[in-house]
Amino acid sequence: MLQRKNKHLIKRREMSMKKKTLSFMLAAIMTVIVCLTGCSGNGQEQQKTEGGSQQEQQKTADSQDAGTDENGEIDIWAPYEETVTLTSVKSDYSYIAYPEGDDIDNNLWTKTYKDRFNINLVNEWVSDDYDTKLNLQIAEGKIPDFVRVNATQLKQLAEAGMLYDLKDLYDIYASDDIKSFMEYDKQSFESGIFDGKLYGLAQLHYGVEAQYDFVWIRQDWLKECGLDAPETMDDLVTIAKTFMDKYGVYGISAEKSLEYLNLLAPGWGAHPGMWVRDDSGNIVYGSTTEEYKNALAAWAEWYKEGMISPDFITMDMAKANEDVLSNKVGIMPYYLWWGAAVGQDYVTANGFDAIYRPYKIPSATGEPVLQSIYCGNATYIAVSKECKNPEAVFKLINFYQYIQSSESQEKEAELRENLTKGSLVDTQANARICNPTIQMNETASIYNAIMTGDASKLTPNFLVSYNNVKAFIEDPDAHPEFTHGYCMYGFEGSTTTWVNEYVEKGEYLENVLWAFTPEILIKSGATLDTILLEGFTKIVVGDEPIDYFDTVVEKWKAAGGEQAIKEMEELYN
Structure with a gap:
């Protein structure tokens, strides 16, 4: 049996109970305009705090004036008295x-940084092959003042001693x-912490809610057959066989990667493609x-x-x-965004009338089904x-979030609109930290408005989504483009x-592999997965008996799987 929970799961569940009412989340394909309007918070209130450690205070002193008043308090939104230059790529x-x-070097964002904070942002280079060029620069032992990196690059830079410890600056x-x-995450x-030192600020993602999967079932057939929603995996099988008998179709959608079938695997307590802990705590x-x-x-049956x-x-x-x-089929295991895809x-x-609707993955064991959750954070x-003024990077990060927030919509709507117009906001990806509750908050607001009929509290962009769904509800065949929202x-x-x-x-299980991938998986992960896929496919189609599973797993271990387990233990224990 797999270990059903871990400390991170419990922590997230506690936070979920505090922070979430009706929650949901849009997939990564959610429109940029909605993503940009869902962040809310206390952005530019005059947040002040006492000065930090000796290291941080010295950096602040060296940086002329980062907004410290005569009482030693720091206003994180204050401009510099003299221009500070920050370099990036x-x-x-x-x-x-x-x-x-x-252009990318001179635009409303760079001008606003200068006007608001007296920060001059300079790009050392711009490239359509970002990672390759950055890797070359890392190999040369020199990087700009701040940079967006992946986990591997962050580890290389940290081990090379090239990064600033941001812990004290972060606190302040x-x-x-x-x-x-x-x-929250x-x-x-x-x-991003190495040996107690904060070398990378995770840029985060849209939250675990984006990763939930469902079994989608055709509604007119379900109704015509007089069947209820599936509560167990046996119920799902009954629905599939009934559809087969009545409509001459096959039962459940599947494809050659086994991905669709794998979406049902948590119904057996299985999490293929994910690293988990067994009951003994082993990875x-x-x-x-x-x-x-x-x-x-x-599945073979x-x-x-x-x-x-x-x-x-x-x-x-x-x-x-x-x-x-x-x-040709009436049941489809699929992701949250079936409506869009x-x-x-x-x-x-x-x-x-023939639309599919989502249902929870049913259990085949009688145990609660835990969704598989992977690390959403990819960059830092x-x-x-x-860097002479490392605290200046936080001013850019804080401002980016402020522009995403409802506060900027209320106080500086025109500036906010102009900074986010035409994907201009994408140019600031190196200063972005995503709100991991953004989609949860947005979709909960729209859902509640639709359920109650009260849209008075929706923001303008939320109201657009609300009206689109209402139009679909009134005449769905005339507005299929709004199926996703519905x-x-x-x-x-x-x-x-x-x-x-x-x-x-709290019905989800997180991947033990979080951010940092073992070297063997970087080099041979695709080969290892191919060994498993080929062997498992033979089992499903009946070319091999179920006990062939043990043979496949031994082949996987011999080809590098055993080494992968060892490296995972070293990284995450």
Whole structure:
């Protein structure tokens, strides 16, 4: 049996109970305009604090005046008396259309930094091959004042002694919003700490709620067959077989990577593709556990009975989706964003009455189903130890969040609109820390407004989404483009409903691998996964018996899996 919870899960659940009511979250494909308006907090209130450690105080003294008054208090929003220059590097955002005379080096963001903080931001280079160029610069032993890095680059820079310890500066200069984000996703925040030193500020992501998966079921068939929503995996099998008998289809959508079937694996307590702890606390790969073996045995039986397409081993996701659109199947394990990826085309082709609706992954064991949650954080903000004004980086970070917040909408709406117009905000990716509750808050607000009919408290952009869903509800066949919003928060039983339940009950399990990947997996991870996929596929289609699972796992261990386990233990124990 797998260990069902860990300390990070318990911590997140405690925070969820405090911070979440009706929660939900949009997938990463949610429109930029909505993402930009969901952050809220106490941005530019005059936040002050006492001076920090001797190291930090000396840096502040060297930086002329970072906003320290005669009482020794620091105003984190104050401008410098003399101009401070910060250097950085950036990706080439060639898709951005700048106003005449502006470019990535000179635009409203850089001008606002100068006007508001007296900070001159200079790009040492801009490249469409960012990581390659940055890796070369790291190899040369010199980086700009601050830089956006991935986990591997952060580790290299930390081990080379090239980074500034941000711990004291963070305590003093990070805004309340930024600190609340880091507290919410403390595991990602702590991944930037090496030997007690804060070398990287995690840029975070949209929250664990984005990762929930569902089993989507065609509603007109479910109703015509007089069937209820599945409570157990046996119920799901009954629905699939009933659809097969009545409509001449196969039962459940699957494709050659086994990804769709793997979305159902938590129903057996399995978490393929994820590193977990067993009951003894040992780190194991989720694709090699007895729980996953049980799931494969069930799927082999499904295939034998015709519940899975006989052609699934040749079908990619696009082809599997085509079978849904052409009414060859009525059950589809899929991600939260079915409405955007499949739903719009589906409603256009088949009409609203045939729409699929989401349901929680049912249990095959009688135990609560825990969703698989992976590290959403991919990058960090790092500051060179040679930076003369490291605290200035926090001013940019704090300001970026302020512009995302409802406070800027209320106080400086025009500036906010102009700074986020035409994806201009993307140019500041090296100063961005994402609000991990952003989508949860946004979708909860819209969902509650739709359920109550009271949209009076919605922001302008939320109101647009609300009106789109209302238009879909009134005439769905005329507005298939709003299927995604409807599936997210348009009815009781939408993904928002289920996500709220998962979060409130703490029904999720986090990947032990959080941010830093063992070297063996960087080099050979794809090969190792191929060994498992090829072997497991043989089991599902009946070419090998279920006990062949043990042979496959031994092959995986011999090819590097055993070494991967060892390196995981070294990294995360």
